[in-house]
Amino acid sequence: MAYQSIEVRKVTPTIGAEIYGVDLGKPLGNQQFQEVHDALMENLVIFFRDQKMSIEQHKEFGRRFGPLHVHPNAPITFPEHPEILVIKADENSKRVAGEEWHSDVSCDPEPPMGSILYLTEVPPDGGGATLFANMYRAYETLSAPIKEMLNDLTALHDSSKAHYYRVKATDRDNIQFPNGEHPVVRTHPVTGKQALFVNRGFTLRIPQLRKNESDALLEMLYRHIETPEFQCRFHWQPNSVAFWDNRSAQHHALFDYYPHKRYGHRVTICGDKPFHRA
Template identity: 40%
Template sequence: MSVTAITTAEKIILDASQQDEALSDRNTHATRVAGKGADPEKKALFASVTKRIDYTPKFGTELHGIRLSELTEQQSEELAALIAERGVVFFRDQEDLDLAEHVKLGKRWGPLHVHPLIPHNQANPEVIVLDSRYQPPARYNTNNSWHSDVSFEPAPSSFSILTFDEIPESGGDTAWSNGYALYDGLSEPIKKFLEGLTATHSSDNFKVLQALTGRKTFGKLNDTEHPVIRTNPVTGWKSVFVNAVFTREINNVSQAESKWILEYLHDLVSKRLDYQVRFRWAKHSVAIWDNRSTFHTGVPDFKPFFRRGLRVTVSGEIPFFDPNSGTQAQAWEAEANAIIAKQEAAAKAKAEALEKASATTA
């Protein structure tokens, strides 16, 4: 592999033969749940927000006025909680989020994951490099396969933080799908059925790539069992937790049944537009998402242009399912009712004002 096209002077490690083969052996799980104890109103965080844009009522938010490199510890905790609730949060104009600040931000929420195969920065192996020039490009940043980052790990990612230092002139968006909404949209019998199942998540695609190329890895290519329905430890909401890239099979059912279940769920992830948001990248934009309750995919529509990004992935908790946990739909019902009540009150006040004005002019 050639690195001549890399747009920074920092050396990029492409293959474990160039460095330590056991880097990802340092991967571990979070020792605390970032955001779980945050202020529900997030007063410290929103005190710095000058503009908030919710992409849909339940999913995806863009915040303006926040400098990610200047977050206080309280703001950091509240941001972690907001990301868990909204799925993905976007920021613009983060020029001062350099490599060191990128790493520092991720470490606020837990230990950083070292990917076993994807190229990384030499000084900071936790920073992976997503460059569409790498071969084969379908495995680095240009695939249209919905997934949750490194779900094959025993303690998969909680959060991922991504920014691009090179963006195409057009195309190259990233899309996210809401795992909470996917669960909430299922019928009650299907929910109960899936809640009793586990699935095997594997790094099979990386194993195939390794066999084809002869590349050495930076650590273990794991296979791990996780619950099909997962409880997010921050929100306490249920989410579907299987994905098209890393979930090999549903356990304890036939191969045909496993295939049917996975294809049905993957189809909902990719085709239900009401579950999705899409982000148009700009220089110095940042996206942070919760891998426990979302799926994402790059959109490979930007040839002949290139894009190059840097990502840190925060290792989270061992996935679990709590049958007594709640749902986003339940939490949203109270908020939606409050919005409706506010709209009705405003409409009533407007009608009364018009009636009063008519009486005065009569």
């Protein structure tokens, strides 16, 4: 794909690209917005270096792609900015969010379209990388009989698996712990491609199968999703941004930097109800 207002450098042939020529602290023009959007669709996750964004600028960038999502049960650090999810780890952290492969808040009835993470403080020596995996490739590389079986199945996703948020969500009233039933294979509403849509972080079971069958099939799919050839690895630097498509990619945050600090803000963009179209 040809780009005129941005430079796109692929990280791997399968997933991920670094974007240059964009100042996310300023409003995007229509052409630049469209090209950033197209780069995301093509690469599933895009990265920006050396960015300076205020909370309002971060939110405004996210809003160009759709209404902002408020996490149903994560702590709200800034009451005036409920859309901001603080990502923080330090010497007191025993674990961090995102240590399992997942798509953000897939337990929602309408899971998020995408997430934009902006880190301002990162561990030294390249610690705290984030891995991303291509769910188109995860589906495409399955055998035909497995694909045929999966096309008719759904999966139950529930926030009860995300224990981190249940422990932390103590700072507001009317906390919700959502759940949803989604196709195991979802059709991307923009690209029309098929992607696996189950993950260790939120998926409970496949209701059409017996429990032992569901457990075995899901474990096979989880291991398949974790195939290194489907992945890229992003090494954070201060003031870096990662923008990923939750409909076609999963991610995994490495906690390999204890007791160092990692800090940033994430905004998440609302999505729609997953569907499967053969």
